[in-house]
Amino acid sequence: MSGARDHCSVKQQLIQRVSVQFRSPSFILLLILRLFNAAAVQTYIHPDETWQSLEIAHRIAFGYGFTTWEWRHALRGFAHPMVFAAVYRILNIFSLDDTFLILFAPYALVAAIAAAVDYATFYFARRIAGDRVASWALLCSLVSWSMSTGVMRPLVNSAETALTAAAFAYWPWNSYTKSLTEPGVSSTTGASLPIALIFAALACVIRPTSGVLWLCAGIVLLVKQPRVRWISRTVRIITMASVIGAVAIAIMLVIDYIGYERWVFPPYQFYLFNVSEDLATWFGETPALYHLYTSMPILFTSMLPFVLHGVYLSYRDGVISCEPAVVAFSASVLFSLVGHMEYRFLYPLLPIGFVYAAVNIFKKNRLWTAANMVIYLLLTNVIPALYLDLVHQRGVVDVMDYLRRGVKSGNVTDIGFLMPCHSTPYYSHLHANVPMWFLGCEPPLTKAELAEHYWEADDFEQNPVEFLHSIFPSHLILYDGTVRRIQNELEQYGYKEKARFFNTHFSGDTRRHGDVVVYQHIHTVPQN
16 A cells, blocks of 8 residues: 555656646747747748738838838838838847848847747736646647647737737736636736736737737726726726727827828728728628637647646636636637638737636646647647748748849849739848839728729739730849749740749639749840
């Protein structure tokens, strides 16, 4: 019996070691891991990762870069790209902008942002569930493909996620939680509503739609207040939120005044286009509640059953507060009311999902389960992440490296992209002020313009041969699928294939099929 007790004791000690291995995570260590992650990102998933951040930042820092229609009509705020512009300026000051750092430095900043998400997720989980659950939540964050492939890009959603996770860590969730490891844990320990509101306000400054999430969190907070002195407490909370919100709006106005050189209020312009005119559907219309049955499974993939069961356990047994789940569900429903949705819009909800997944994983509480769970999470997340970071849609990045070298050698003098708009990065990756153009796809600005709206990309798709009669740059960039349609005409007009780059094994857009191909203008266009 003594031997059996000793064996159980050793087993429990091993379980504890597995569970608390991340008890005091080092931000520096997390940053190093994310820097390796950043070095692995060699692909291009979302056009916004460059066109709405690095491209604008490059223009601020170096004086050239393409400004998309959103910026010409003041739908976007400058707070996010200005951070990357500061990185570019530092490189320029130390004459490092002509080195590999012009490409890597922005992603090093993103690595710090992702590490901040990891770090804040751990402390958010520890506050409401204890150290051991926090260890699993951190592991979920570290291995998640959504973090390694999605948040690890210079999207405004990534910075929003970091600020939101920090706000979650300080937010006053319900006052008592049944601990998974101790008699009781107070989730108000370490809570600070003012600090949480400051982080939430900053998230709204860089992406105003974050206000929807914090409206949900605020309502839950007020509803859950004790009945004693409810009115005075509510007035105090609303006053505090109003003051911090007013300061945040003032900061936003000043930043955008500096960026636009005039007084503008981008959230209003954003509302007019996306809600009042409902023209975001120009970029693709999604069905109702898309976020609930599409975005959530994409974001959490193999973790989704653990997330859902973790929420169920919290509701059934009260192991942790259900408030974060209520906030996440409510925000997802509200975000689903618009016509155009993308799964990355829900990145800020990742920390909540990781916490509930960790609750479910920890409740199994067996050594073999812990070891198998780590292997399962690694296999189902790291392998897809490596594919998406290293393989899927890398040709559109490789071709910019090729063109950058060609510009330096004097071989490339001007470039045309006969591809769907924003298929590749632009000046932020080329870092050379040479003439470039691409097929335009600007949306109409009012519903009245929809019926007769002209866009260049559609014109090219309808009659690509006719389009070739106009401009003849030194280099043309196309997808292989397009080459097959106009190869004879390209040769007739003096173009010859010079390079091609593998791009992807699959694409949901038929216009983007095949390799990325470079055609160079070799001889003079024949005169008719």
